[in-house]
Amino acid sequence: MAVTDHGTGQGAEGRRAPAHGTWIESIPPAVWALGAVLLLMPALANDFVLYQIFGWTFILGMIGLSLMFLAGYGGMVSLVQMSVAGMAGYMVAIFGSSAIETISLGWPWYLSVPVAILIAVAFGTVAGALAVRTEGIYTIMITLAIASAFFYFTRQNYVIFNGFSGFNGVLPPQLFGVDWRQAVPFYYLTLFWAVLSYLAVLYVRRAPFGLALQGVRDNPRRMRALGFNVTAHRIAAYSLAAVIAAIAGILLTWQSAQISPGTAGVGPVIDILIIAVVGGLRHPIGPFIGALIYVVLSTFAIDILTGLGLAGERFRLLIGLGFLVIVFFSPDGVLGLWEKWRASGRRDPLTGEDRGEDRGGNREGGA
Amino acid sequence: MRRFVERNPFWSIVILVAVAVLVWSIFAVWPDWLVDAIGRKKIFLNALFNGITLGALYFLVASGFTLIFGLMRNVNLAHGSLYLFGGYIGYEIADWSGSWLLAFPVTFLVVAVLGVALQLAVFRRMQGQDLRQTLVTIGISIVLADLMLWIWGGDFFQILTPEWLSGPVETFLVTGVKRSSGDPIFLKYPMVRLVILAAAIVIGVGMWLLLNRTRIGMLVRAGVDDREMLTATGVNIQLVFVAVFAFGAGLAGMAGVVGGTFQSIAPGEDTRFLLASLVVVIVGGMGSIPGAALGALLIGLAEQFGSVYMPTYAVVLTFLIMVLVLAFRPQGILGRA
Numbered sequence: 117m118a119v120t121d122h123g124t125g126q127g128a129e130g131r132r133a134p135a136h137g138t139w140i141e142s143i144p145p146a147v148w149a150l151g152a153v154l155l156l157m158p159a160l161a162n163d164f165v166l167y168q169i170f171g172w173t174f175i176l177g178m179i180g181l182s183l184m185f186l187a188g189y190g191g192m193v194s195l196v197q198m199s200v201a202g203m204a205g206y207m208v209a210i211f212g213s214s215a216i217e218t219i220s221l222g223w224p225w226y227l228s229v230p231v232a233i234l235i236a237v238a239f240g241t242v243a244g245a246l247a248v249r250t251e252g253i254y255t256i257m258i259t260l261a262i263a264s265a266f267f268y269f270t271r272q273n274y275v276i277f278n279g280f281s282g283f284n285g286v287l288p289p290q291l292f293g294v295d296w297r298q299a300v301p302f303y304y305l306t307l308f309w310a311v312l313s314y315l316a317v318l319y320v321r322r323a324p325f326g327l328a329l330q331g332v333r334d335n336p337r338r339m340r341a342l343g344f345n346v347t348a349h350r351i352a353a354y355s356l357a358a359v360i361a362a363i364a365g366i367l368l369t370w371q372s373a374q375i376s377p378g379t380a381g382v383g384p385v386i387d388i389l390i391i392a393v394v395g396g397l398r399h400p401i402g403p404f405i406g407a408l409i410y411v412v413l414s415t416f417a418i419d420i421l422t423g424l425g426l427a428g429e430r431f432r433l434l435i436g437l438g439f440l441v442i443v444f445f446s447p448d449g450v451l452g453l454w455e456k457w458r459a460s461g462r463r464d465p466l467t468g469e470d471r472g473e474d475r476g477g478n479r480e481g482g483a
Numbered sequence: 484m485r486r487f488v489e490r491n492p493f494w495s496i497v498i499l500v501a502v503a504v505l506v507w508s509i510f511a512v513w514p515d516w517l518v519d520a521i522g523r524k525k526i527f528l529n530a531l532f533n534g535i536t537l538g539a540l541y542f543l544v545a546s547g548f549t550l551i552f553g554l555m556r557n558v559n560l561a562h563g564s565l566y567l568f569g570g571y572i573g574y575e576i577a578d579w580s581g582s583w584l585l586a587f588p589v590t591f592l593v594v595a596v597l598g599v600a601l602q603l604a605v606f607r608r609m610q611g612q613d614l615r616q617t618l619v620t621i622g623i624s625i626v627l628a629d630l631m632l633w634i635w636g637g638d639f640f641q642i643l644t645p646e647w648l649s650g651p652v653e654t655f656l657v658t659g660v661k662r663s664s665g666d667p668i669f670l671k672y673p674m675v676r677l678v679i680l681a682a683a684i685v686i687g688v689g690m691w692l693l694l695n696r697t698r699i700g701m702l703v704r705a706g707v708d709d710r711e712m713l714t715a716t717g718v719n720i721q722l723v724f725v726a727v728f729a730f731g732a733g734l735a736g737m738a739g740v741v742g743g744t745f746q747s748i749a750p751g752e753d754t755r756f757l758l759a760s761l762v763v764v765i766v767g768g769m770g771s772i773p774g775a776a777l778g779a780l781l782i783g784l785a786e787q788f789g790s791v792y793m794p795t796y797a798v799v800l801t802f803l804i805m806v807l808v809l810a811f812r813p814q815g816i817l818g819r820a
Contacts, residue, residue: 249813265802436625
């Protein structure tokens with residue numbers, strides 16, 4: 117089942133850099149401008165904005181990115197990514213140090229972090245191996261069920277996961293003499309990993325594996341006939357997505373210095389889907405846009421609502437309605453709205469035909 | 484049945500032995516070694532009955548879910564919200580009129596009307612785009628959950644059972660023998676749960692008859708098999724869709740009244756019952772009513788026996804069953820490949 121509208125997506129992706137000039141020249145000026153703004157942000161914004169707004173945006177964006185990678189290129193909408201992130205957070209608390217000294221093993225970071233990522237990736241891979249036995253809508257249901265099983269298990273298990281209260285006091289290491297929980301270092305830390313995972317997804321998209329994955333998404337039978345191992349490609353996609361989600365999960369745990377079952381509860385799991393869908397599942401930048409909207413809304417919703425004369429607790433209503441409106445009118449999220457707007461600008465006002473470069477027809481997702 | 488026995492002689496024997504053990508453990512007076520091993524018979528019987536009644540409740544919720552899915556390929560993730568909404572409406576009706584029985588038809592109607600509104604305003608506009616429908620239902624469930632929290636607050640509500648249903652009733656099942664006189668002790672069980680169980684069975688059988696013996700049921704079954712072909716024969720499929728959606732939603736609402744009677748209703752129950760229906764239909768097989776019944780029974784029993792014999796991981800047990808079913812039979816126990 118095709119999840120996104122590939123007809124138009126491929127047109128933009130398919131454009132190669134011009135043959136002359138180095139690859140640096142092929143980067144559009146908008147990206148340079150965005151990069152400069154992001155790098156110079158600490159000079160412009162205060163600590164709260166850096167730490168709470170942008171730090172959180174990058175982390176949620178990364179988890180959303182792992183969902184986007186699976187959904188956009190693999191055609192598998194997996195709700196288990198937040199649980200993978202939660203697993204990584206738990207493992208870093210268990211193998212590293214936390215305030216719960218009876219459980220935490222207190223390993224140094226260069227051991228606990230890789231082990232945490234490894235275990236989380238193993239978890240994501242096993243969940244993926246179960247989920248790829250199903251297709252389309254079923255994948256959503258099964259991954260949702262796995263995610264809630266993880267939530268209930270962590271809530272009930274006191275020996276390893278410390279039950280309802282989870283772990284607190286999970287702090288990042290004081291590497292290079294920097295306190296990474298300060299606003300500016302944490303901003304750069306999350307920015308670094310967000311950009312790295314974004315670039316990694318961009319690279320994999322054009323790499324043989326990514327192309328094969330997109331082939332599997334569009335026509336698994338044909339890919340199987342061509343000799344590709346469809347199941348292996350799908351499971352490998354889950355593993356790769358789990359790496360991104362695991363790194364984000366560790367950052368998330370360090371940001372709030374705690375991890376508890378609620379971190380990966382059903383609500384947050386759905387929120388990640390909302391983030392990815394609102395941003396757009398077509399391009400890796402989508403989840404970050406969605407995350408920014410979500411974070412800004414959830415941080416300032418109370419102010420907005422009280423400003424409008426409504427009770428501040430109705431923030432879920434605002435998020436839900438916003439999500440509903442976006443899904444209702446633009447299945448491709450904010451990115452879809454942007455492309456629609458650009459396409460309407462290129463359209464000839466008389467004939468209604470495209471006069472720009474040739475773009476594919478407007479196929480709808482789903483069969 | 485005979486074909487199943489011929490094809491799977493091994494599994495037939497296993498199932499037969501399991502049924503025999505179950506029947507024996509229900510009717511016989513337990514010997515001391517068994518009591519020492521797994522506790523008293525009363526606990527076992529109570530877990531069994533609670534599991535079956537919980538399964539009945541799950542069946543009421545999940546049958547609508549699986550029917551809607553089977554016909555429209557629409558995973559209605561707002562189904563739990565319909566359940567919770569039904570619970571609140573039922574509470575209001577029972578509280579206002581003082582009649583428990585009146586709450587059922589009124590709730591059925593109100594929630595069915597909500598279902599019709601959803602089908603006409605939302606799902607009809609995005610026919611065939613199943614992912615988009617799923618996302619929209621997530622949005623709807625978030626909005627509905629917050630609206631209900633707004634109206635009814637975060638308190639627990641319990642619908643009061645009427646006089647003639649409250650209190651335990653003595654069943655014919657023996658739990659043990661009095662040590663002094665040798666008289667058998669009979670199991671006492673809440674009347675209301677037995678009534679609900681009977682009602683669920685009646686509804687289940689009624690649904691089976693409706694689906695297999697009437698013209699409407701024939702249309703629905705044909706729609707499940709091949710939607711396009713049914714439309715081509717001149718059937719107004721939109722009408723069938725609306726009817727099925729209304730019926731499924733109404734069932735979920737009625738289940739809300741049932742759940743509000745023998746459990747309670749509060750925010751968060753919507754997610755719980757949505758997940759329960761998901762697991763039930765995954766285990767039983769998507770779009771299959773008998774599958775929903777079997778899955779609901781299995782999950783209800785697993786939850787109750789789990790909470791008695793391994794209390795910490797009772798919830799995880801249900802998901803374990805789901806994972807096992809997925810690993811060995813991805814289409815569900817009674818699902819079609």
